[in-house]
Amino acid sequence: MLGQLLVLFGFFSLILVMIYWINRAVRLFDQLIADGQSAWVFLELTSLSLPGLIRIVLPLSAFVAAVYVTNRMSSDSELTVVQATGYSPYRLARPVIYFGLIVAAMMSVLTHFLVPMSTERLVQRSSEISQDMTTTLLTAGEFLTPSDGITFYIREISQAGEMLDVFISEEVSPQRRVTYTAARAYLVRTDGGPQLVMVNGLAQDLNTQTDRLTTTGFDDFVYDIGALITVDTGEERTINGLTTWELLNPTPELLDMTGKSAAEMVVRGHDRFAQSFLGFVAGLLGFSALVAGGFSRFGLWRNIALAIGLVIALKILESSGASVARNNTDLWPFVYIAGFAGIGMSYVLLWIAAHPYALKRRTHKTVSAT
Numbered sequence: 001m002l003g004q005l006l007v008l009f010g011f012f013s014l015i016l017v018m019i020y021w022i023n024r025a026v027r028l029f030d031q032l033i034a035d036g037q038s039a040w041v042f043l044e045l046t047s048l049s050l051p052g053l054i055r056i057v058l059p060l061s062a063f064v065a066a067v068y069v070t071n072r073m074s075s076d077s078e079l080t081v082v083q084a085t086g087y088s089p090y091r092l093a094r095p096v097i098y099f100g101l102i103v104a105a106m107m108s109v110l111t112h113f114l115v116p117m118s119t120e121r122l123v124q125r126s127s128e129i130s131q132d133m134t135t136t137l138l139t140a141g142e143f144l145t146p147s148d149g150i151t152f153y154i155r156e157i158s159q160a161g162e163m164l165d166v167f168i169s170e171e172v173s174p175q176r177r178v179t180y181t182a183a184r185a186y187l188v189r190t191d192g193g194p195q196l197v198m199v200n201g202l203a204q205d206l207n208t209q210t211d212r213l214t215t216t217g218f219d220d221f222v223y224d225i226g227a228l229i230t231v232d233t234g235e236e237r238t239i240n241g242l243t244t245w246e247l248l249n250p251t252p253e254l255l256d257m258t259g260k261s262a263a264e265m266v267v268r269g270h271d272r273f274a275q276s277f278l279g280f281v282a283g284l285l286g287f288s289a290l291v292a293g294g295f296s297r298f299g300l301w302r303n304i305a306l307a308i309g310l311v312i313a314l315k316i317l318e319s320s321g322a323s324v325a326r327n328n329t330d331l332w333p334f335v336y337i338a339g340f341a342g343i344g345m346s347y348v349l350l351w352i353a354a355h356p357y358a359l360k361r362r363t364h365k366t367v368s369a370t
Helices: 002-034 039-077 078-084 092-129 244-248 250-258 262-291 300-328 329-352 358-369
Strands: 144-147 150-157 162-171 176-189 193-207 210-222
Touching: 002 092, 039 078, 039 092, 039 262, 039 300, 092 244, 092 262, 162 193, 176 210, 244 262, 244 300, 250 262, 262 300, 262 329, 300 329
Parallel strands: none
Antiparallel strands: 144 150, 150 162, 162 176, 176 193, 193 210
């Protein structure tokens, strides 16, 4: 049973990850291609987003695998035969518990290590891409408006990075507009930010209040374009890129960098443990819901519907608990409410499976007394 659970868990995980990944990749592909990035950058960024997608998918895959295997074994009367030999529902749940522990271990590796590492790397690569001026602002053949009152145009960019026929129109004030044109220009990186060196050009200063135009020719002129481009230095760290240890033991530097309070970061750290806990609960809940129905010639569709309803209720509890903990950080234990509720639901369902006639006897006694 454990072998079947692991095989189907891998199959369903692969299918769901592919669905999520394609949905995300299409949007990212359009954005990167529009910015002039290469296919290699696209593959790198989508690969870095995979750990986060896998973390979302694994609990759902565990639940689907447990429901599928349990339903198939029940339809083939395998569970009935095993129970007839004296195996209780608690004993039958043992491989599912082992399976849940494996899923929880995988979730722990993802939430505590792989997802923070990939998030941190993704932020760094996004910062590096944003600093690539030739693929963001310096786009040939298009009139761009990087900020209010400024229009930028380049006719062509050579393979050597030389810009040909540059046009910059800047509204200095409501009554004054300055226009720069140059035959060639070069982008130079300095400690003070990126500078545009224009060669063999003309500066035209128009005062609309006096209707006076002043022109100045130049052999070379330096224009500061650092103010036109918002460059992410990548020095700040996001809260999702921090390790669990850093979240549970935040330093003043991390608090200033992320802009979060210490209590908020502690809640985020416990939330990672809660997600791993849900990876353990998901499969056990699916198995318990189907075992509680016993054997039926008409299938276990009602129990499957029950299992789906319980998972939905579990997700609602998870969202509610996380919301309560984030609104009042002193109530951080609420992030675990979904996991413990899932354990409680599973135990009740297994108890019903182990005592199938208990409820019927109570009902019969009530009717007789009446």
